[in-house]
Every structure is written in C-alpha cells, then in structure tokens.
Amino acid sequence: MIAIESITIKEFRGIRDLTLKFDGKNFGIGGPNGTGKSGIVDAIEFALTGAVSRLSGEGRGEVSVKEHGAHVDRRNNPDKARVILTVSIPSLGKSATITRSVKAPTAPTLSPSDADVAKVLRHVEDHPEIVLSRRELIRYVLATPGKRAEEVQALLHLEQIEKVRAHLQRIANRCERPLESLEMGAAEVKANLLQALGIAELTAGKVLGAANAQRVTLGLPILSQLTDKTSLADGLAAPAPAQAQAIPKVQAIADINAARTAVAGLASQGQLIAELNHDFDALAADPSAAEMAKREAFLSTGADLVIAEMCPFCDTPWNPEDLKRHAQAKIEQLQEATKKRGEIDKKLLPLTTALHRASNAVQVLAPYAALAKPPINFAESAAYGAGCKGKGERLSHGLSVDDARSILDTVDAVPEGVLREVDELEKAVAGLPDPSKQDAARVWLTVAQERLENYRTAMRRLKAAKTQAEISCQAAEVYTSASDRVLAQVYKAVEADFAALYAFVNRVDEKDFKARLVPSMGKLGFGVDFYGRGFFPPGAYHSEGHQDSMGLCLYLALMRHIQSGQFTVAVLDDVLMSVDAGHRREVCKLLKREFPNTQFIMTTHDPIWLQHMKTEGLTGPRASVQFRQWTVEHGPSEWDDRDVWMEIEEYLKRSDVRPAAAVLRGYLEYTASELCHRLRAPVPYHGDAQYELGELMPAAIHRLRRLYAKGSAAANSWGQKDRAKHLAGCSAGFSSLADASKAEQWQVNTAIHFNNWENLTKEDFQPVVDAFRNLLGGFACAGCGEYLFVSPDRESADALRCGCGDININLKEK
Secondary structure (H helix, E strand, C coil): CCEEEEEEEEEECCEEEEEEECCCCCEEEECCCCCCHHHHHHHHHHHHHCCCHHHCCCCCCCCCHHHHCECHHHCCCHHHCEEEEEEEECCCCEEEEEEEECCCCCCCEEECCCHHHHHHHHHHHCCHHHEEEHHHHHHHHHCCHHHHHHHHHHHCCCHHHHHHHHHHHHHHHHHHCCHHHHHHHHHHHHHHHHHHHCCCCCCHHHHHHHHHHHHHHCCCCCCCCCCCCCCCCCCCCCCCHHHHCCCCHHHHHHHHHHHHHHHHHHHCCHHHHHHHHHHHHHHHCCHHHHHHHHHHHHHHHHHHHCCCCECCCCCCECCHHHHHHHHHHHHHHHHHHHHHHHHHHHHHHHHHHHHHHHHHHHHHHHHHHHHCCCCCCCHHHHHHHHHHHHHHHHHCCCCCHHHHHHHHHHHCCCCHHHHHHHHHHHHHHHCCCCCCHHHHHHHHHHHHHHHHHHHHHHHHHHHHHHHHHHHHHHHHHHHHHHHHHHHHHHHHHHHHHHHHHHHHHCHHHHCCCCEEEEEECCEEEEEEECCCCCEECHHHHCCHHHHHHHHHHHHHHHHHHHHHHHCCEEEEECCCCCCCHHHHHHHHHHHHHHCCCCEEEEEECCHHHHHHHHHCCCCCCCCEEEEEEEECCCEEEECCCCCHHHHHHHHHHCCCHHHHHHHHHHHHHHHHHHHHHHHCCCCCCCCCCCCCHHHHHHHHHHHHHHHHHHHHHHHHHCCCHHHHHHHHHHHHHHHHHHHHHCHHHCCCCHHHCHHHHHHCCHHHHHHHHHHHHHHHHHCECCCCCCECEEECCCCCCCEEECCCCCCEEECCCC
C-alpha cells in the first residue's frame, strides 16, 4: 500500500533534528540502549497514526502523546514538535508527505491532499499494528488465553466481536438476575390464591369447582372454562358502600391462621440456623477466604455498575471495557476461594424462602387491621414483615460473614408485639357477625378474583422475564457459537502459516513443528509442539529466544492474513533481542523470502544483528544508521558514516591509523566468521568458540577457491566448457585479490598480522584497507552485494549462490 521514503523528526520525544532516507527499502537502525532508536519508531508511528503506543494503553497512567510527545525542552511548545514523513503509494503511482504535530496529532497535513491519497493514508492510520515492539510481540505468546484473544483480535481488527459477545453475555446475566425474586413473588401470590380458594392444588378444574360452588349460592351462571380473561366474580353486583368496608371474616380468619403457621415455621428453623452458624464459623476461621468472598461480591457488584468512563467506587477515569475486564480477571482469581461460600448460599435457600413466606403472610393482615372498628395498631407486625423480607433479600446477596451471622441471630425470634397484634386482630375478626351464605359467597368471589388477578399479573411478569432471559441467553450462545466458528476458520489459516514460518526459521531441529490456535468463549488457546512430545503453552519448554521468534512468526502470519498484498510496511522495534546468531540468519532469510514486498524498518541494540541484516542482504550496504550516544540537549548522534569503509577513510584523512585499524579489524573479524558460516568452511574447533581472524579469513579464502574449482570441474563433467573457463577465470581473479591482501600468510608471517596494523603509517595502511575491501568484494555478488553462500547449509553441497540468483554455480558433477 505504501513505502516510506524518508522521515524528518523535529523536537519529538528524544530527537531534536534528524532526517533519515529509507528510499522505500528495508532499513536497519542500530545503537546501544538509550541512544534514540525507539524515538524513530515512535516518530514513524506518530506520523502514520497520530498515536504512540508506548505512551498509551495499560499501565501508562498519566502519560500521553499530547503532554509528553514533544521533546522535554519543548513541552510548552508542542507546535514545534513535528514529524514529516514522505511515502510512496505504488497503487496510485504517487508520492505524498504527511506532516503531523504534537499540538494537533489528529489533524495531519497531507501534500498533495488528493482524495485517493487521503483514503490510502486513512487505511494506514487504521492499522497501527504495522509497528511491533518486543513487549507487544511477547504478549501474543505468553499472555493468558483471554488476554491473547483480545490482543490477536485487536490485531485482526476483530475486537468488536469480543465486545459484542461480552455485552450479550452481560445482558443475559442481567435478564436472569431478577428471575429468582420473581419466582419467589409468584409463589407467594399463588399461596395467597390457594388460601383464598380453599384448595391445595392450582388446576383449572379445582378453581372452577370452588368458584362455581359460590356462584350457585348467588344464582350466578356456572363458569365452564378458565381462561386468562375469565373473572370468577363475573355478573356479581357491586356491593353497597357500607359493605365495601367490611372485613371478609372467613378469609381473614384463614389469612390469620396462615400467618401464624408461617411465623411458626420460621421460628422452628433453629437446627438449620445452627448448622449455618457452624459453617460461617468455619469460614471465619480462614480470614483470607472470608476476605476473598467479600471482595468477589464487591467486584461482581461493581462490574455490573460500570456504565460510565469511571470507576463506580472512586470515580477514577477508566475505559469502561478495560475496567470491566480488570474486575472480571480479579473475580476469576477469587472464584475458587469462594467455593465454600457458594455451598453455604445453597443451604441458605430454605431459610430465605421461609423469611419471604412469613413476610408475605404478615403483610397480608395489615389491611384487615386498618379496616377494624376501631382500627388496630399493626405497626410492629408491619415492621416485622418488612424486616423478614429485607433479611431474606440480604441473605440472598452474599453478605460478609459477620453481617450474615448477625441476621441469623435474629431470624427465628418473633417479637411479642407481633403476636399480641395478631391476637388482637384475631379477636376483632372473631367478634364480627357471621355473614349470610350469600354475603360470604360474594366476599369469597371478590377476594378470590382479586388474588387471581394478582397471580396472573405475577405470572405474566415471570413469563416475560423468563422469555427475555431465554432469548438473551440464546442470542449470546448463538453469537458465541457463530463467532467461534468464524474465528476458528481464521485461526486455522493463521495457525498453518505461523507453523510454516516458525518451522522455516528453526528447520534444523524443528522442521516438523506444528501449532494449535483454539478459540472458545472469548479466549484463545495457544499450544505449540515440543519435539513431538505433545502440545504445550509456548512458555512451558521453549527458550526465550524461541518464544521471541514464535511471537514474530505469529505476528507475520496474522499480518499476512489481515492485509494480504497490502502488508507493505512493518516497523520492528528490537523484537529479536534474545534470538541466537544462527537463527537471526534464518529470520533474515525468512523476511527476504516470504515478504519480498514488505519494507521492514528494524531497530536493534546488537551490532552483530545489524551486520546480519547486511550480510544476508536483508538491508543494502548503505541502508542503515548506527547511533553511538544520546544527550538530552542534542538527541541521538550517529556514526560519521553508515559504511565501514567510509568511516575508515575519514580516519585516514586525519592520518589517524589506530582507530581506522580497530574498525577494520573488528569488521573483518565479524565478516570472516560470516563467510566461514555461509561457505561452510572448515576451521579448527575450539571448545570456547573463540576464533582468531588468522584462523577464519584464510579458511574462507581457501574454501571459496575450492568451490570455484569444484564448480569448474562440475561444468566440465556436463560438457559446459565455456562455463568451466569462466569459473576458472573467477577463481584466478579471486586468488589475485587474496594474494594482494596477504591474508593467507598470517599463519606464517606475524609481521603482517593485524595486531601490528596500528603501528603503520597512513601510507602503509591505505594499501591494506584497499586490499581487504577488494578481497571482501570478491566474496560478494556484484549485482545484489550479498555474500555468496553454499546451498543447502547442511549435508552435501549442491550450489554456490547469491541472493539475487545472478550467481548460481552448480557443484554436482555428472
């Protein structure tokens, strides 16, 4: 989609003024820790997206781009802190410049401001995942399944899937929550109805039988069926005003008896209360368990209350989804510890049911007390009924151990005042004149119909709530199942690509590597094969270096799946710091082979890793920058030249041979090791793996001569006389370069050993530099600049090749 051509950074983060030219190609940024490498990464991300991931997200506190994006000395002038990025857009055949300042990070200036250019850059802005640091990379590998799903889905731009799933689940939970109280309420009004009807079972036949017996007394038509609209009092004439205030004596006596039974039933719960107190004592004996149970209840309540962008307890600003995830993670940790409390809650159910029954039965009597002549003071009984209801609700909602025990201590105690008020009401009702058969029937039908309507209303509410709960649960289940099925297909494709990429990097010992990505209920399981012994979490047996390469391979597989051909830029910030030297070569080969159309901008604090990029041809000879130090006043300082030969020339211009010799010596030591590795040159074995330049360079020279000879012999065996002659000429030319450097004479002539170079004059040392520069050129392809290598890197050698394919010398004879 885009390629980055250049970047200019002014007063941004730790950089005062810096311009780098990438030319749309891979680029390496090296230097010790603290020299400003990551500032360039931040600047690229800022220019493309307006954000800096290092200054946002979990654990960042009060740090932000707007407050801390500018250089510390420009924090009061954020308009001076800006990044100018020039990009090419191959699909449009255009180039564009993005200028973005810290003062207005969301309002970049585009030039040209064409609509098609703006559309492309908006797409890039929506994909901040093109920047990857090690802290992000390792999260894919070592994260918990829930967190990994979150990170990977964010990378795949599928985070809305999890948000919708979590929201649907919350709705389902919220819809299920009132069912218990609605069912309890329905049971109470049903008991009242049965009591009024004088039947033990609520069936249509029994209800009609009881109602029709009363209707016959009043000469009313018989009811043949009971529907939702049927009125038991249908046809009953409205009572006179004086009769409306009368207490229905028969029903009142039944209700008083029911209240006495309910209160007595509650008072007889002594054995259950004793058992519960014993259980709570055991729970209290483990302070941590009690505290965890209390915290879980608090967190569960708090999670349900999160509706705005702040904590419902302390009003601290939070992203609502982040806060809910934070609370849920803690709840999951506490669930095992609260298992005992869950068992106690089950045992509490009969007691809470008895409390609600007693509350309902006593409160039913209150209207009778008000209708008595004179009215009876029923305040203590009303308070008792309300107290029973409150205690039942509180016990149902996971109180602390102390609070629960304080309630249990008073549950079976019935105040004397309550019994006295009930007795007084009973006497008042008993003193009422007995109604006539017709009056009793009229009152019966009126009360029965009233309680039937109450029951119907309660059942409608319960049915509606159950339907809502069932639909919401079904919606959550269907969505979760469908999203898991779709994600499984996505992850299956990514899984195969990831395994292939990792197996390539580690093909020497893990060429049959496999992996499993398994999504389920908002989580993403990640298992990797460990040498055929089974699938385990990545952190179980694999080394840190292998984990790093797993993270990179998973990231690359995900990016290839997301963007396909639009994966044209990736910024890798020190992502392979723990990978060993051998695997770094393979990573370079992987990036070159699998992602030839992606521009990689890579930082590293390891100079050898930077050289690997060059020698493997991942970056060009001048496509890198190396910082040597950083100061707050001046920002990062580069080496004077990005090319070692130019650096040496600068020293020699000043007749400063000593540092020039040190640079050449260090470069040759590294390069000779690389050449021996690439050419599979035999060298003497050292247990400490420490080798002298005098051992490595002659071995590399000798090996390349032998390979040219072998290639010439193979060409002759195939009748390719011109090819054989050409290779003989290549060998002769290379031999002259080797002779000019006198490198092979080190083993016998200590006078020209590199330890003596620093004692030479500028005039003496210049030919040495030229000779070795030419010699190393003889090991490389003139077209791509990559050093030659033997293929394959194990077993019998088939060919001597370069990266671009211009050199491909067959080593197999006919």
